Amino acid sequence: MKGVYMLATQYIDTVLDRLSNVTAGLEPVREIGEFIAQAVKNGKKVYVMDRYSIVDAELVERPSCLMLFRSFKNEGDAMTTGDIFLLSSFSADDESDLDLLTQARSLGAVVITISPEGSLSRSADRALTNKGSGENSVISIPGIETRFCPVSGIVNTALAWALAAEVTESLLNQQMIPSVFTGEYLVDKSGKNIEARKKYLSNGY
């Protein structure tokens, strides 16, 4: 075999490098986290969308996650003025994403994007840009023209979780303890989600 697993480590090292970029740029994440927490405090809802079911599959109805994130695909019809539309994409300027943004804005939503810098981020009300991940795929080998093995999904998801963390901190600063999903498989946690759901439905967070 070749010189010891070079591509696997190359991929892993690239991910580590991109995550360091996330850590270095947390200030806008903090600001947007505070903004979302304020909207939630004012009774607004937060809808998440990703055309490839990456970030929304992570943030919505997931154990260890806040209940306040809702699926735009499943519940977007209920969106009203002032709600938050969190749109994640690994493309800077895809027409389908721009259409989604326009659609959400027509419903009165505030649009926040997680994407590379480009038309999408410029059109958003607030944007988190996944610096250095615009290239999407990072592995190339002779004989195959197209690069493969994307890192953009991982980076966008890490940014989304960092954002969820900032929302949590901001809510706690306002004495609001957010409801969370618990893994029903965890010992002694059965039934926790019913209680948490009731609390979420009654206070909105």
Add this chain to the structure above:
Amino acid sequence: MALSQTRRDFIHNLSFAGAGMIGLGAFLQSCAEKKIIYSHDLARIYIEGLQRIIGVIREREISKIEQAVGLAVQAKLQGKKLYAHLIGSMIEGETSEKRPGHPNIFLRSYISKAAREDFVITNEADEARGLTERLVRVVGITSPSVPSAETPPGALENMGSYRMEDIADIVIYSHIPPEDGIVPVEGIDIPLYPSSGIIHTLIYYSFVAEVMEELAKYGVYYSTAT
């Protein structure tokens, strides 16, 4: 007590004062009265937690990834089928045949169809039960089920009937905690912000990168979604 102190300082001072355990509600109220800002930097803790897990994978799991690559390449060169069954959160979108940058190496149909000497990579042990008895080559991605510092006794009590170690030829450990979340937050009784989606995706693409390169040496090329 200075009004500009951080919450960490406040906890520190409390413990010295022998205040011991207090309820979160009272604690937050106290923070509000003293204008203490909650500043645990949870986002940074999360990203650094991910980096720590990835560092462990890089250190301990690369050789198993390479063994898995060997099984997959062997199966392909023998004309057998390669399957991937990866479930839960982002990894389903990440491994979709339409996902740009994803090489379409693996069949996504039910792995129960896998036959002798086919190859399967999965993160769901229950779905892969019985495959190795049929001489299917099985690679699993999971947390260790053997009690350890990573998996406390009883942590996986309700996690299905089968353990990956019992049904797979090679097990690549994800090194994520049983709760999945990796950031403890006061007042919330489970750690928040899951790691498994990102980590399973990382392991899968590390594996795919090597499979693509090895197969290319034998003139086997796969298209990548664009």
